[in-house]
Amino acid sequence: TQLLEQSPQFLSIQEGENLTVYCNSSSVFSSLQWYRQEPGEGPVLLVTVVTGGEVKKLKRLTFQFGDARKDSSLHITAAQPGDTGLYLCAGEENNFNKFYFGSGTKLNVKP
C-alpha cells in the first residue's frame, strides 16, 4: 500500500521545458523529503521540507510543501538531460523517523 501517490508516473520532455511533479496523500506528515534515483543506485536526497506552505529552491528546482502537510510538488525550470531519473517523495509520519516513499515519477529529458 502506497501512502503517497505521485503523478505523473512517467514524463518525457525536451531539454529546456518546464515540468511539475506532484506528491499527494491523505496522511499528514511531520516532514517530507524528495529524492532522485538513477539506475543501479540508491536514492539521493534533494531536499527536506518541514513547515506547511514552505517553499525551498535548489538551483532550477523548486519544492513546495502543502499548507496541510499532506502534499508536495517539485517544479523544474528549463530541464536538462542531467535531470533524467526517478524522482521520489518520502513522508515521515508523527516524527517517528519512519519514511514512506511514493510510487515515483520517471523523468526523461531529451537533448
Place this chain on the structure above:
Amino acid sequence: GAGVSQTPSNKVTEKGKYVELRCDPISGHTALYWYRQSLGQGPEFLIYFQGTGAADDSGLPNDRFFAVRPEGSVSTLKIQRTERGDSAVYLCASSLNPRGTSYGELFFGEGSRLTVL
C-alpha cells in the same frame, strides 16, 4: 567506510532457499533502514533500527523475513524459504538520527538485487 555498503550486489537463488543480505552503514549512524524496491516502484519500508533494537518492523511482509543488528552497526536481512515474489532490489539506508529528532537524511546503498528462480 565513506558510504553505505551492501553485499552481495546480486544474488540469484532457487525457490525455497535461505538468503542473507548484509548492510554496512556509515560509521556513527545510529539509524538503519531496510527497504524493498520492485521494478518501476518506490521503495517499500521493511524495518527500521535505532541502535541494536528494531524500532519498527511493521513492514516485514511475513515471518520468513527477519533482520538483526547485534552491535548497532552492520545489519543482516534474512529471508527463509524464498519465493519468486521476493525478487526485488533490497535497499539499506542509514541516518545520523539521534533518538528524539526527526527528518534526518537517509543515505542509501546501491542495493542488493535478489532474483528467486
